[in-house]
Amino acid sequence: xxxxxxxxxxxxxxxxxxxxxxxxxxxxxxxxxxxxxxxxxxxxxxxxxxxxxxxxxxxxxxxxxxxxxxxxxxxxxxxxxxxxxxxxxxxxxxxxxxxxxxxxxxxxxxxxxxxxxxxxxxxxxxxxxxxxxxxxxxxxxxxxxxxxxxxxxxxxxxxxxxxxxxxxxxxxxxxxxxxxxxxxxxxxxx
Amino acid sequence: xxxxxxxxxxxxxxxxxxxxxxxxxxxxxxxxxxxxxxxxxxxxxxxxxxxxxxxxxxxxxxxxxxxxxxxxxxxxxxxxxxxxxxxxxxxxxxxxxxxxxxxxxxxxxxxxxxxxxxxxxxxxxxxxxxxxxxxxxxxxxxxxxxxxxxxxxxxxxxxxxxxxxxxxxxxxxxxxxxxxxxxxxxxxxxxxxxxx
Numbered sequence: 001x002x003x004x005x006x007x008x009x010x011x012x013x014x015x016x017x018x019x020x021x022x023x024x025x026x027x028x029x030x031x032x033x034x035x036x037x038x039x040x041x042x043x044x045x046x047x048x049x050x051x052x053x054x055x056x057x058x059x060x061x062x063x064x065x066x067x068x069x070x071x072x073x074x075x076x077x078x079x080x081x082x083x084x085x086x087x088x089x090x091x092x093x094x095x096x097x098x099x100x101x102x103x104x105x106x107x108x109x110x111x112x113x114x115x116x117x118x119x120x121x122x123x124x125x126x127x128x129x130x131x132x133x134x135x136x137x138x139x140x141x142x143x144x145x146x147x148x149x150x151x152x153x154x155x156x157x158x159x160x161x162x163x164x165x166x167x168x169x170x171x172x173x174x175x176x177x178x179x180x181x182x183x184x185x186x187x188x189x190x
Numbered sequence: 191x192x193x194x195x196x197x198x199x200x201x202x203x204x205x206x207x208x209x210x211x212x213x214x215x216x217x218x219x220x221x222x223x224x225x226x227x228x229x230x231x232x233x234x235x236x237x238x239x240x241x242x243x244x245x246x247x248x249x250x251x252x253x254x255x256x257x258x259x260x261x262x263x264x265x266x267x268x269x270x271x272x273x274x275x276x277x278x279x280x281x282x283x284x285x286x287x288x289x290x291x292x293x294x295x296x297x298x299x300x301x302x303x304x305x306x307x308x309x310x311x312x313x314x315x316x317x318x319x320x321x322x323x324x325x326x327x328x329x330x331x332x333x334x335x336x337x338x339x340x341x342x343x344x345x346x347x348x349x350x351x352x353x354x355x356x357x358x359x360x361x362x363x364x365x366x367x368x369x370x371x372x373x374x375x376x377x378x379x380x381x382x383x384x385x386x
């Protein structure tokens with residue numbers, strides 16, 4: 001039951017994009033087409049879940065025993081950057097098909113604040129390993145969901161006659177605002 | 191480019207929020223009130239000035255192949271310094287800004303200026319660029335925060351001018367997107383008028 005609550009809360013109620021404002025850059029940047037947004041979403045799910053495991057082990061088996069948990073920010077960002085590189089290399093060797101699909105999105109993820117954000121949040125919330133993985137996975141699924149819905153809307157927006165001053169980012173932000181309002185409807189669920 | 195121009199270009203011509211559109215996460219996430227926006231802006235500015243100056247100092251020592259990881263370590267170190275200082279001296283603000291303080295590390299403005307300006311210019315110019323871009327960011331965040339606070343709770347910087355309940359939606363998540371969107375429209379309109 002506890003895990004179901006974490007999943008529903010992370011995907012719908014506290015959606016990473018619409019409620020916590022993490023990962024806005026890729027959300028605005030890679031949401032032009034539904035197909036690319038799906039690729040990006042899948043890559044984020046993949047990286048965040050692995051990062052959660054690594055960060056959890058690092059926090060509780062290295063940083064805390066050594067008493068250097070104030071180094072958290074520096075260690076986490078370096079580990080995440082290295083991890084993304086490693087995932088890219090391993091994927092290239094092990095599964096070229098998956099690499100073809102996700103490859104171009106992987107370098108972009110290093111600067112995705114959702115990855116570091118989730119890593120810091122799961123330490124802050126004091127989750128255990130299984131809870132951390134569940135939380136990270138469902139947060140990433142929430143991100144992918146938001147991205148795909150938004151891309152679908154933006155594909156249609158392309159065809160519309162938008163006033164000059166609204167073109168580009170402003171109309172995207174206003175659309176995201178309305179979507180965020182829709183997601184607020186889930187707030188009673190948990 | 192003289193010293194004053196460097197500072198001014200960061201505020202208007204290279205405004206990080208409205209022109210470069212960088213650092214959107216803290217822009218949306220922390221601007222629930224004018225004071226929160228200003229606090230976030232000031233924290234980012236502190237990191238930006240320090241990291242720009244240090245990166246400009248060490249730019250000739252770092253081999254160009256490992257420069258990005260090296261920059262990230264320098265930035266992360268200053269973020270940790272700012273984080274610990276805020277936790278000690280401004281605990282309330284630190285709690286409200288929460289996860290966005292450590293996330294200054296991945297704010298693209300800072301790495302962008304390190305790579306785009308500090309790696310090519312002298313120490314003083316780089317520090318001034320940090321001041322300019324930092325002021326531009328702080329100003330944008332304060333304006334967005336002030337607008338959201340004014341509509342959402344009828345006050346600016348905590349000074350109540352209309353009592354009673356405001357339009358709560360402006361303080362909640364959707365308000366962040368809407369206010370930033372409409373402010374950008376306004377900014378586009380004004381700059382288009384200035385150009386013509």
